[in-house]
Amino acid sequence: MKIQNSSAQVFSNLLRQEAVPLTALCPSSDKVSRVFAAMLLGGFIGACLGGHTGAFVGAAVGLAISFFIEIRTTSRDLSVLDQIKDPKMEQAVKKVQELVSSKTITFTASQELHTLHDRVTEITDHVKTNCPDLNKPWEVFLRSMKGEKGTYPDGTEVTLDFSREISRLEGKKTKMIFERWTPSKTSKRALDEMYALQVECFGKKFAWGPAQLQHLDGGWLARQAGSKELLGFVLYRPDLSGSGMEISHVGRKADAAKLGIGERLLTYLFSEDHSHYGNTCSLHVRASNVAAQALYRKLGFTDAGKDYFYYGDPLESALVMTRSL
Numbered sequence: 001m002k003i004q005n006s007s008a009q010v011f012s013n014l015l016r017q018e019a020v021p022l023t024a025l026c027p028s029s030d031k032v033s034r035v036f037a038a039m040l041l042g043g044f045i046g047a048c049l050g051g052h053t054g055a056f057v058g059a060a061v062g063l064a065i066s067f068f069i070e071i072r073t074t075s076r077d078l079s080v081l082d083q084i085k086d087p088k089m090e091q092a093v094k095k096v097q098e099l100v101s102s103k104t105i106t107f108t109a110s111q112e113l114h115t116l117h118d119r120v121t122e123i124t125d126h127v128k129t130n131c132p133d134l135n136k137p138w139e140v141f142l143r144s145m146k147g148e149k150g151t152y153p154d155g156t157e158v159t160l161d162f163s164r165e166i167s168r169l170e171g172k173k174t175k176m177i178f179e180r181w182t183p184s185k186t187s188k189r190a191l192d193e194m195y196a197l198q199v200e201c202f203g204k205k206f207a208w209g210p211a212q213l214q215h216l217d218g219g220w221l222a223r224q225a226g227s228k229e230l231l232g233f234v235l236y237r238p239d240l241s242g243s244g245m246e247i248s249h250v251g252r253k254a255d256a257a258k259l260g261i262g263e264r265l266l267t268y269l270f271s272e273d274h275s276h277y278g279n280t281c282s283l284h285v286r287a288s289n290v291a292a293q294a295l296y297r298k299l300g301f302t303d304a305g306k307d308y309f310y311y312g313d314p315l316e317s318a319l320v321m322t323r324s325l
Contacts, residue, residue: 113200234262
């Protein structure tokens with residue numbers, strides 16, 4: 001009876017991960033060794049409970065538990081990042097380590113998801129070109145991150161997926177199509193897609209719903225050729241003064257990094273005649289979003305002032321930028 005109570009406690013602790021871990025029973029990092037140790041443990045407990053039959057059943061249960069614990073306790077293996085020695089990649093490697101090394105991935109701002117994908121894409125291109133021996137370890141790392149959850153300051157939960165970076169590593173290219181967006185001609189599906197992409201870009205708290213989007217004047221969308229997946233958008237409306245045009249939204253999928261989507265969308269936008277709005281186009285951008293600011297300056301925008309405490313989660317000022325139409 002004492003043995004039965006003890007075995008029940010062992011199983012209970014194993015399931016709660018409070019017992020001595022399998023790595024302690026078998027210090028080797030070899031998973032096969034740990035599985036074997038779990039089977040021996042399960043067989044011993046089963047034998048105590050029911051002889052030979054119990055031993056077989058116990059070994060099977062031990063095997064199942066070993067895989068269960070292995071799945072639950074496996075941590076992210078970041079060792080491949082330590083093998084990237086090129087000084088040019090130092091900042092990218094440090095940023096990825098910083099963002100994904102903790103057990104719970106918490107982004108300090110929604111734009112950090114884009115930063116993560118930007119840095120991962122930089123490393124992917126570097127590995128593909130300069131470190132072919134790291135191709136497989138890097139792919140394994142990217143696949144291991146699929147399904148991981150991250151959280152924005154406003155509580156929005158996002159799911160990580162580096163499938164596009166894996167395709168990039170394999171030499172596959174993302175083909176895109178660009179289309180004009182008109183609120184009066186849009187479909188519910190398109191509005192839902194735009195809302196979902198806003199949530200990824202800005203968080204639920206700041207995403208505009210279908211009714212709000214339909215009050216805009218228009219915009220441009222980027223889609224993946226074939227699947228028609230929405231990859232990015234630029235949307236506009238009259239500015240508050242009524243004497244110019246305001247770009248209200250610029251966004252793209254975080255995993256669609258280094259494809260030039262933002263620049264191409266804005267180029268399409270400015271290829272049209274918007275003189276009926278006036279002479280000036282304006283936009284707001286987070287003061288910390290230096291990557292977006294660099295793109296806007298490349299396209300002719302200049303700094304025109306600040307709107308203090310414009311953004312929330314985290315609270316931050318906006319840089320106001322303008323250019324002529």
